[in-house]
Amino acid sequence: MSSLFSAGKTDWSIIGPALIQAVQETLYMVMLTLLIGGILGMILGCILWSTRKGSIFSNPALYKVLEFIVNLVRPIPFIIFLSAVQPLTITIVGTSLGTTAAIFPMCIFCTMATSRIVEQSLINVDYGVIEASYAMGASRLKTLFWVVIPEVMPPLVLGYAFIFIGIMDMSAMAGTIGGGGLGDFAIQYGYNKFNPIITWISVGIILVIVQCIQQFANFLAKKLLQH
Amino acid sequence: MSKEAIVSFVNAKKTFKTKGKEQVAVRDVSFDVKEGEIFGIVGKSGAGKSTLIRLINALEKVDSGKVLVDGKDITKMNYSQLKHIRKDIGIIFQHFNLFDSKTVFKNVEFPLKIQSKELGLSDGERQKTVLELLDFVGLLGYEKHYPSELSGGQKQRVGIARALATSPKILLADEATSALDPETTVEIMRLLKKVNKEFGITIILITHTISVVRLICERVAVMSEGEVVELDTYKNVFKNPKSDAAKSLVNVFKILEGDGSLHE
Ligand SMILES: Nc1ncnc2c1ncn2[C@@H]1O[C@H](COP(=O)(O)OP(=O)(O)O)[C@@H](O)[C@H]1O
Ligand SMILES: [Mg+2]
Numbered sequence: 001m002s003s004l005f006s007a008g009k010t011d012w013s014i015i016g017p018a019l020i021q022a023v024q025e026t027l028y029m030v031m032l033t034l035l036i037g038g039i040l041g042m043i044l045g046c047i048l049w050s051t052r053k054g055s056i057f058s059n060p061a062l063y064k065v066l067e068f069i070v071n072l073v074r075p076i077p078f079i080i081f082l083s084a085v086q087p088l089t090i091t092i093v094g095t096s097l098g099t100t101a102a103i104f105p106m107c108i109f110c111t112m113a114t115s116r117i118v119e120q121s122l123i124n125v126d127y128g129v130i131e132a133s134y135a136m137g138a139s140r141l142k143t144l145f146w147v148v149i150p151e152v153m154p155p156l157v158l159g160y161a162f163i164f165i166g167i168m169d170m171s172a173m174a175g176t177i178g179g180g181g182l183g184d185f186a187i188q189y190g191y192n193k194f195n196p197i198i199t200w201i202s203v204g205i206i207l208v209i210v211q212c213i214q215q216f217a218n219f220l221a222k223k224l225l226q227h
Numbered sequence: 228m229s230k231e232a233i234v235s236f237v238n239a240k241k242t243f244k245t246k247g248k249e250q251v252a253v254r255d256v257s258f259d260v261k262e263g264e265i266f267g268i269v270g271k272s273g274a275g276k277s278t279l280i281r282l283i284n285a286l287e288k289v290d291s292g293k294v295l296v297d298g299k300d301i302t303k304m305n306y307s308q309l310k311h312i313r314k315d316i317g318i319i320f321q322h323f324n325l326f327d328s329k330t331v332f333k334n335v336e337f338p339l340k341i342q343s344k345e346l347g348l349s350d351g352e353r354q355k356t357v358l359e360l361l362d363f364v365g366l367l368g369y370e371k372h373y374p375s376e377l378s379g380g381q382k383q384r385v386g387i388a389r390a391l392a393t394s395p396k397i398l399l400a401d402e403a404t405s406a407l408d409p410e411t412t413v414e415i416m417r418l419l420k421k422v423n424k425e426f427g428i429t430i431i432l433i434t435h436t437i438s439v440v441r442l443i444c445e446r447v448a449v450m451s452e453g454e455v456v457e458l459d460t461y462k463n464v465f466k467n468p469k470s471d472a473a474k475s476l477v478n479v480f481k482i483l484e485g486d487g488s489l490h491e
Binding site for chain 2: 134
C-alpha cells in the first residue's frame with residue numbers, strides 16, 4: 001500500500017494485472033451493453049418511427065407515450081440515473097454492485113439513446129420507396145425489414161459507432177459503483193494515488209479502443225455508401 | 228365488338244383531411260379503361276391525377292364509389308387479396324423510387340421475391356426472368372450497378388423492368404418522364420409502346436403536358452379539380468377541345484411546340 005502511495009512510482013507487478021482486468025471489464029460491459037441495448041434500441045427505434053403520424057403503423061397515441069418515456073430518461077445525467085435505478089437493479093440482477101450490475105442501467109440508457117438514433121435515420125427514408133414496395137404487394141413488416149432498414153444502413157452504422165463512444169463514457173461512470181473497468185482503474189490507481197501516468201495510460205487505451213471502432217465504422221459505412 | 232374494361236371507376240370519390248381542412252382530390256369520377264389500350268390522363272398539377280391512378284392499386288382508398296380492376300372491386304379487398312391483385316398492376320414513378328441500397332438486379336428481383344408464393348419460381352427461374360427483363364429494357368450488363376450510378380433514363384428503365392417483373396396486366400405510369408429530358412422522354416415512350424405491343428399490357432399514363440400524351444395515347448381523360456371534364460380520343464381532344472381545361476392544355480402545347488409564340 002505504501003509503495004503505491006509514493007507519487008510517480010509505478011509498481012507494475014500490481015498494476016499490470018489490474019490493468020488487464022480493467023480492460024477486460026470495460027470490454028465486457030461495453031460489448032454486452034452494445035449488444036443488448038443496441039438490439040432493444042433498434043426495436044424501440046423502429047416502433048417509434050413506424051408509429052409516427054402517417055408512418056407505416058401510424059399510432060400517434062402510442063408514439064406520444066414512447067416518446068415521452070425516451071425523452072424523460074435521456075436527459076438524466078447517467079451517474080444520477082445509476083443510483084436512481086439501484087432498487088430496480090437489485091430486484092433484477094440480484095445485486096447493485098459489480099460489473100454485471102452496472103450493465104443493467106447502461107442497457108436502459110443505451111436502448112433509449114439508440115432508439116432515437118434509429119428513428120432519426122429511418123425518418124430520412126423517402127416515402128416513395130415505401131409506396132413502391134407496397135405497390136408490388138409487400139406487407140408493412142416486409143417493407144420495414146426488406147426496404148426501409150437496408151436503405152439506412154450507412155447512417156445506422158455511424159450511429160452505432162456514436163453509441164459505442166457513449167457506452168464507453170457510461171462504463172467509466174459505472175466503475176464508481178464497483179463496475180470496475182478502465183474508468184475505475186484510472187481513478188483508483190491514477191487519480192487517488194496521485195499517479196498521472198496511470199491515468200494517461202487509461203486514457204490512451206480508451207482512445208485506442210474508440211478510434212478502432214470509429215475507423216471500422218467509417219470503413220463499413222463508406223463501403224455501404226459506395227453505391 | 229368493343230374490348231372489355233380492365234379498369235372501371237364508378238362514382239369514385241376521394242377527399243384528404245389535413246389539419247381539419249378538407250381537400251377533394253377526386254370528385255365523383257366514372258369511366259372505363261379498356262384492355263390493351265394506352266390511356267392518358269392529363270391535367271394541371273393538383274388536378275387529382277396521381278390520386279386517381281393510386282386508387283387503381285389501392286395505394287389510396289376511395290371514400291365512396293367503386294374501382295373495378297379486371298372485374299373485381301379493389302376497394303373491398305383485404306391484404307391478401309390486394310397482394311394477389313397487385314401482382315397484376317405494375318407502377319412506375321416520376322422519381323423512379325428505386326431502392327438505392329440494392330443493385331439493379333436486386334431491384335428487379337424484389338417483386339419476384341415478394342410474390343414468390345404466388346409465382347412459385349425457383350431461384351434459377353427468378354434469375355432468368357430478371358435477366359430477360361433487363362435485356363428487354365436494354366440494360367443487360369448493368370445487374371451489379373447501383374441506381375446512383377445510372378442516368379435518369381436508365382433508372383426509369385430499371386423502374387419499368389421492376390414493374391414488369393410479375394407479368395402484370397396493367398402498367399401505371401405517374402409522370403414517368405417528367406424528370407427526364409425530351410430525348411430520354413421519347414426513348415422511354417418508345418419502350419412503353421413496345422411493352423404495350425409485345426405483351427398486350429394496358430398502360431395508364433398520367434402527365435401534365437399534352438406532348439407526352441400525343442406520343443403514344445389513343446384515348447385521353449382531361450382532369451381538372453378532381454373531375455374528368457373531357458374524355459375522348461387524343462385526336463378529337465387535340466383538334467376540338469371542349470372543356471376550358473383541355474383548351475388551355477392544347478393552347479400551352481401549341482405555344483411550346485412552335486405553333487404559337489410569346490413574342491409580340
Ligand atoms: N396525401 C395527401 N394528403 C393531403 N392532400 C393530398 C394528398 N395527396 C394529394 N393531396 C391533394 O389532393 C389534390 C390532388 O393531388 P394529386 O392527385 O397529387 O394531383 P396531381 O397528381 O394531378 O398533381 C391536391 O390538392 C393535393 O394537395
Ligand atoms: Mg401527380
